[in-house]
Amino acid sequence: MDALNNMINNELYIKALHGIADCIETEKSSFLITGATGLIGSVIIDLLMLSNRGGKRNHVFALGRSKEKLKKRFSDYLNEETFHIIEQDICKSLDESVHFDYIIHGASNADPVAYAKYPAETMITNIMGTHNVLEYGRKYPTCRIVVLSTFEVYGNASKDVYRETDTGIIDFNGLRACYPESKRSVELLSCCYFDEYGVNVSIARLSSIYGPTMADNDSKAHAQFLRKALLRKDIVLKSNGEQKRTYTYVLDAVSAILTVLFRGASNECYNVSNEKSIASIAQVAHEVAAIAGQKVVFDVPTDLEAKGFSKPQNCILDNTKLKQLGWTGKYALHEGLKECMDVLSIDAKKHLNQ
Helix, strand or coil, X not given: CCCCCCCCCCHHHHHHHHCCHHHCCCCCCEEEEECCCCCCHHHHHHXXXXXXXXXXXXXXXEEECCHHHHHHHCHHHCCXXXXXXXXXXXXXXXXXXXXXXXXXXCCCCCCHHHHHHCHHXXXXXXXXXXXXXXXXXXXXXXXXXEEEEEXXXXXXXXXXXXXXXXXXXXXXXXXXXXXXXXXXXXXXHHHHHXXXXXXXXXXXXXXXXXXXXXXXXXXXXXXXXXXXXXXXXXXXXXXXXXXXXXXXXXXXXXXXHHHHHHHCCCCCEEXXXXXXXXXXXXXXXXXHHHHHCCCXXXXXXXXXXXXXXXXXXXXXXXXXXXXXXXXXXXXXXXHXXXXXXXXXXXXXXXXXXX
16 A cells, blocks of 8 residues: 555546546646645545546646655656646745646645654644645635645544534644644634635535555554555554444545535535544454455554554534535445455556566
């Protein structure tokens, strides 16, 4: 499983992209995707470029810190006139000489072990990166922006189901809070830029997202389950895994984010989740194991892993607002996990044969 693998020739992945192609509601526009090689950004770019091959002709700008990674992940698009690479740290100002009609801001440190190792960088990237995107939106008021956030902003409100207006407590005495606290700041900063400068920005609050574009070093529990399954190894649980969350397949997440981009209201937050995909971590582990024909075993987490863990609590995202925009998810938990593993298996076999 490698997020940098070019999967544009993976038949099952392409079929899945075609299944959500109708969520691209514009043509001859320009899109900036920050965090381009990430789990979500890479799929958005693949979908936009696939729609271009169908006649849309949108210009797609992929922003990331490494040109080498960008070229590897998007090698099939390098000679296409509608595709552009921007090698840049999002903590630096965006180039104001280039006009973007739409920005999907996904550049963020989103890995629990990385939170533990680089808490300062996690906060700085989230806050400064979003500041630079919003500053661009201030100078280009017609630019439509969606900032990606996380279910972790809800904190602990001693409840199971969260709507966009709910708030809870985050324990900021621990470094693990670097991620949710900075995302809270990002959301508030976006509201401030709307109120003070009229920036056209909305927030997409993501549930637990998974898919075949997850990175090899993604330390989230469900990513580790999928890697083990791909290797035909036992699935390892490092906690009781009783807390329930909404797990959303990346194809559903991408179609939801684009729905918010094209149909969402400015200065509004939308939970990105699929009500057909609610499960405990242990249930996800057993589902992955059943699909792969493996067992679930328990192991003690390392100190570094434990340092990056969030505190156990249920967090189910209510998606009523998103569905009111006309969005419907396509993947229940089993279907999403099964397709993810099938896409990864095809990709693994292809690289073994090269």
